[in-house]
Amino acid sequence: MSKERLHADLSALGQEHLLAFWESLGGDERRSLIAQIERIDFAMISRLHAERERRSDALELLSRAEPPPAIRLDGLTAAEKIAARRRGDEAIRAGRVGAVLVAGGQGTRLGFDRPKGMYPIGPLSGKTLFQLHVEKLVAAARRHGARIPLYLMTSPATHEATSEFFAEHERFGLPAEDLLIFCQGTMPAVDAESGRILLEDRGRIALGPDGHGGMSAALLAGGALDDMRRRGIEHLFYFQVDNPLVEICSPEMIGHHLAADSELTTQVVAKQDPLERVGNVVLVDGRLRVIEYSDLPDEAARRRNPDGALRFWAGSIAVHVIAAELLRRTADSAEALPFHVARKAVPHVDHISGRRIEPDAPNAVKFERFIFDFMPQARNAIVVEVDRRRAFAPLKNASGAEQDTPEMVREQMAALYRDWLRRAGAEVGEKATVEISPLFALDAEELADKLPPDTRIVEPTYFRSDCGPHRR
Numbered sequence: 526m527s528k529e530r531l532h533a534d535l536s537a538l539g540q541e542h543l544l545a546f547w548e549s550l551g552g553d554e555r556r557s558l559i560a561q562i563e564r565i566d567f568a569m570i571s572r573l574h575a576e577r578e579r580r581s582d583a584l585e586l587l588s589r590a591e592p593p594p595a596i597r598l599d600g601l602t603a604a605e606k607i608a609a610r611r612r613g614d615e616a617i618r619a620g621r622v623g624a625v626l627v628a629g630g631q632g633t634r635l636g637f638d639r640p641k642g643m644y645p646i647g648p649l650s651g652k653t654l655f656q657l658h659v660e661k662l663v664a665a666a667r668r669h670g671a672r673i674p675l676y677l678m679t680s681p682a683t684h685e686a687t688s689e690f691f692a693e694h695e696r697f698g699l700p701a702e703d704l705l706i707f708c709q710g711t712m713p714a715v716d717a718e719s720g721r722i723l724l725e726d727r728g729r730i731a732l733g734p735d736g737h738g739g740m741s742a743a744l745l746a747g748g749a750l751d752d753m754r755r756r757g758i759e760h761l762f763y764f765q766v767d768n769p770l771v772e773i774c775s776p777e778m779i780g781h782h783l784a785a786d787s788e789l790t791t792q793v794v795a796k797q798d799p800l801e802r803v804g805n806v807v808l809v810d811g812r813l814r815v816i817e818y819s820d821l822p823d824e825a826a827r828r829r830n831p832d833g834a835l836r837f838w839a840g841s842i843a844v845h846v847i848a849a850e851l852l853r854r855t856a857d858s859a860e861a862l863p864f865h866v867a868r869k870a871v872p873h874v875d876h877i878s879g880r881r882i883e884p885d886a887p888n889a890v891k892f893e894r895f896i897f898d899f900m901p902q903a904r905n906a907i908v909v910e911v912d913r914r915r916a917f918a919p920l921k922n923a924s925g926a927e928q929d930t931p932e933m934v935r936e937q938m939a940a941l942y943r944d945w946l947r948r949a950g951a952e953v954g955e956k957a958t959v960e961i962s963p964l965f966a967l968d969a970e971e972l973a974d975k976l977p978p979d980t981r982i983v984e985p986t987y988f989r990s991d992c993g994p995h996r997r
């Protein structure tokens with residue numbers, strides 16, 4: 526396409542500034558810029574920008590919202606828990622379960638210059654989030670004598686570094702045929718006021734990943750849905766890269782999912798505070814939904830049942846079991862998932878002065894799809910409550926922030942391991958730093974089987990692989 530024609534087309538859309546540096550670009554850069562421009566759905570961007578102030582329909586939903594059908598922590602007998610676990614174990618053993626890890630986010634709040642999965646988080650081992658996740662998966666597969674494929678979603682921001690990291694470390698023990706890395710799509714960042722698409726560089730459009738909700742379309746495009754069909758995978762355990770406590774492929778959760786004939790089962794924690802900043806899982810017209818904390822008015826958040834418990838108690842932690850059938854059914858319409866608007870500070874090149882701008886306040890809007898917008902399409906969706914101390918420690922922020930910092934995550938990991946050790950009969954110092962490799966024990970029960978009697982821990986101790994405790 527000629528420059529004149531492109532300029533005319535872009536002018537009609539109010540986006541001709543994308544060519545502001547055309548004269549200074551080389552041939553390859555020009556071709557690349559044209560290719561980037563051709564991939565943009567300008568009509569959609571313009572509509573999304575025009576609707577950026579639109580209030581969500583949360584208030585309307587709220588008028589019909591009820592607490593969701595839930596398996597509560599204290600609502601089951603030991604026998605029921607064992608039955609659920611057996612059922613989940615069977616499905617894993619039969620090779621019907623896979624895992625999907627979404628790791629395409631830019632991790633801006635953490636301020637780490639590589640993909641978040643490469644962050645060293647092990648309190649003593651310094652293992653990265655990726656390594657811990659994969660070792661859990663490898664240990665779960667070993668325990669069940671099964672193959673559990675990992676579908677790993679990256680984005681253009683994380684793809685190369687992630688792929689190289691996995692190759693360099695021989696996939697941390699995961700067989701090559703059990704790892705499929707696929708890349709999600711992108712959306713341009715737009716100047717909040719004018720709606721102009723931002724230039725990251727003179728010949729490069731500012732693109733960001735299209736949100737974890739981009740997973741469905743990317744699973745299809747990346748061949749993962751076909752792979753699942755070929756292998757007979759019927760359910761996917763979905764988790765996010767930032768939570769090292771997640772019990773990957775939890776048999777109990779999978780068991781509840783199967784017993785309820787659910788197409789989407791989601792883990793929640795009981796909110797500690799009515800205004801806690803987590804999504805609220807609710808039931809509207811018989812369908813599960815998430816109402817974001819920012820959309821839930823304080824008055825509604827504070828509502829209580831006659832027994833004093835919070836009415837909207839279920840806080841989402843973004844761990845799901847999703848039926849492959851639901852993914853297949855919705856893959857074609859994945860494009861129909863709504864976009865959410867996020868205001869962000871996006872560095873860019875000013876198209877008039879050519880100067881690089883590093884804003885310290887939000888200047889732009891970004892558009893992202895969220896995974897939980899699938900929920901209303903799922904049949905028989907249920908929630909399963911977990912204990913946050915044992916299941917949820919997201920790494921979101923850099924050291925010094927009020928919550929979700931590396932120090933806090935490490936301490937929560939050590940606290941969990943101390944708890945496992947005590948339950949296994951060990952004597953453990955109040956604040957002892959301990960770490961248990963997933964390859965040594967995946968849970969408190971396995972630890973109890975392996976721990977020598979009269980174990981006493983007073984100094985930092987790392988239980989790695991099968992060789993027992995190592996003092997540090």
Ligand code: UTP
Pocket residue numbers: 627628629630631632633634635641678680709734735736737739764765766767893921
């Ligand atoms: P967050 O919403 O916490 O975003 O992602 P983030 O990118 O990690 O961090 P900030 O907001 O920039 O600080 C939750 C999970 O969803 C994944 C992330 O990798 C993380 O596992 N994610 C997020 C994607 O895979 N793709 C996206 O487009 C966004």
